[in-house]
Amino acid sequence: MYKELERLKELHLAEQLGRLHRLWRTAADVELIPLGLTHPRWTALWKLLRLGDNVSQKVLADALEIELPSLMRTLGQLEEQAYVKRRCCDNDKRARIVSLTPQGIDILKQIETRIMQIRAELLDGISSQELSEFERVINLISDNALAKLNQATDPFGEK
Known part of the structure; x- marks a missing residue:
């Protein structure tokens, strides 16, 4: 009986961690929707900034832990919004390098302000x-x- 109770507690912890992740993500997404950014878009921009800009699509996809085709759709949308640009890699013509545009840098400043506000609210107390x-x-x-x-x-x- 004791082992079963302990097992249920462990499962409950995993559920709580999953729920926390979903709630945190949703709170951030709701805050960023007015900027015209979905979760995949703003996280791609955020990760691109963290990686130091000018990275291959493959490196960015791996860092986001998503498949390359999913990222390519998101990058296409971000290009339409003029937040990123892609170019062929000098060393490997099959690879594409992703860079932030000045508009992308500007929107990232807005994202950071809003994300830090959400973080402060969620960590209150x-x-x-x-x-x-x-x-x-x-x-x-x-x-x-x-x-x-x-x-x-x-x-x-x-x-």
């Missing part, structure tokens, strides 16, 4: 110490999950 501990625990769970996935993809421990 949480102390710096509590937030640091939460981040430590989340990182530990993530590290454990990655280790488990690495073990599953290489069951014999071979490299």
Whole structure:
């Protein structure tokens, strides 16, 4: 009976983490819709900024953890909005390099302001110490999950 109760608690934690992610994402999306940005669009811009701009579509797709065809649709929409431009890679003509435009940089400033406001509202009432501990625990769970996935993809421990 005790083991079953513990198992249910663990499942409940996973559900809570999933729900937290969905709620946080939805709160951000609602705030950014007036800017004409869907979740895929604003996250692609945000990640492009974080990667340092001028990155290949493949690198950006991998960083966003999405398939390249999905990203290509999003980048097409962002090009229509004049937030990004794509060009052929000098070293590999099959690869496309994605860059922010001046309009893309301007919209990112608006995104950052709104995202930081949402973050402040969602973290209201949480102390710096509590937030640091939460981040430590989340990182530990993530590290454990990655280790488990690495073990599953290489069951014999071979490299």
